[in-house]
Amino acid sequence: MTDTATRAAEILKGHRESIDRLDAILVYTLGERFKHTQAVGQLKAEHDLPPSDPAREATQIARLTDLANRADLDPEFAKKFLNFIIEEVIQHHKQHQS
Amino acid sequence: MTPAPTLTTARLVLRGPQKRDLAAFTAWMTQSARMEAVGGKGTERDAWRGFIAGIGHWQWHGYGFFTVTERKSGVAAGRVGVINHIEWPQPEMAWHMFDGFEGRSYAFEAACAVREWAGRTLGLEPLISLIAPTNTRSLALATRLGAVEERRDVVDGEDCIVFRHLNYDDARAVRQAAGAIA
Numbered sequence: 001m002t003d004t005a006t007r008a009a010e011i012l013k014g015h016r017e018s019i020d021r022l023d024a025i026l027v028y029t030l031g032e033r034f035k036h037t038q039a040v041g042q043l044k045a046e047h048d049l050p051p052s053d054p055a056r057e058a059t060q061i062a063r064l065t066d067l068a069n070r071a072d073l074d075p076e077f078a079k080k081f082l083n084f085i086i087e088e089v090i091q092h093h094k095q096h097q098s
Numbered sequence: 099m100t101p102a103p104t105l106t107t108a109r110l111v112l113r114g115p116q117k118r119d120l121a122a123f124t125a126w127m128t129q130s131a132r133m134e135a136v137g138g139k140g141t142e143r144d145a146w147r148g149f150i151a152g153i154g155h156w157q158w159h160g161y162g163f164f165t166v167t168e169r170k171s172g173v174a175a176g177r178v179g180v181i182n183h184i185e186w187p188q189p190e191m192a193w194h195m196f197d198g199f200e201g202r203s204y205a206f207e208a209a210c211a212v213r214e215w216a217g218r219t220l221g222l223e224p225l226i227s228l229i230a231p232t233n234t235r236s237l238a239l240a241t242r243l244g245a246v247e248e249r250r251d252v253v254d255g256e257d258c259i260v261f262r263h264l265n266y267d268d269a270r271a272v273r274q275a276a277g278a279i280a
Contacts (some may be wrong), residue, residue, distance in 0.1 A: 007248040008127070037276070037280055038280075040141060040280070041108060041280045044108035044109065045108055045109065045169065047108075048109055048170070049108070049111075049201040051108065051203055051206060051207050051210065051274070052208070052277035053272075056273075056277070057244075057269075057270045057273040057274050057277070058270065058274055061269050061273070062219065066184075076181040079269050081270075083267065083269055085270050086272050086273060086276045087267075087272055087276075089276050090214065090272075090275055090276050090279050091278050091280055092280070093279055093280035094106070
């Protein structure tokens, strides 16, 4: 390999290692998020707490769009991705109930 | 008695109507001031007919009014579901809370679960709600659910505002459902 090719291969290796670490962060983050949503469900049922206030959903979506824009991430993708995760919470809860 | 599934939310269990619900339903129909918003109070005989019609509705359409019960007490708190009577323009999400069970966001919580089920499981298009222009509590609930006024109509001889609900997989609906169900 030429010097430039060797250098490129090193950079590529570095990116791949970063991606692997970021994947690990994503997996742990999701695990942590599900733990909290589960705890929220239990708290609500035990203490007779009402669903989130009406303004919360709208604020959450606006915040997400803003965050995505700042992070140079397609806001539509961010919305879809989070929807997918939240729907998983609903399905998980349903399976827990039945 | 009906093919209704059981939907569980944070504080409620929604199930098909059962014989033991007739008393609470009759009390609501014959005594509740809220009946003014849905055509006026009825007699015990009206309640009986309405109740068995509700069971028939489930058999006919595969959907109908769930009896909303408190998870903790098992007590019937109202009815929320999808109805589509013969003169109805489209399937409607409707809610009736019995006396003493208002003001706790129960109808909102149940409606989130019903919207999710109607869209995801039944595959229905976004539901409508037919609400009398004077029924301020229901108008507020429809708005809280993110439904928007589509048009005015006369259904079953009554003036009403036709609201269109969010699709079940709309970002806001999904968040509301997660907050209500989980």
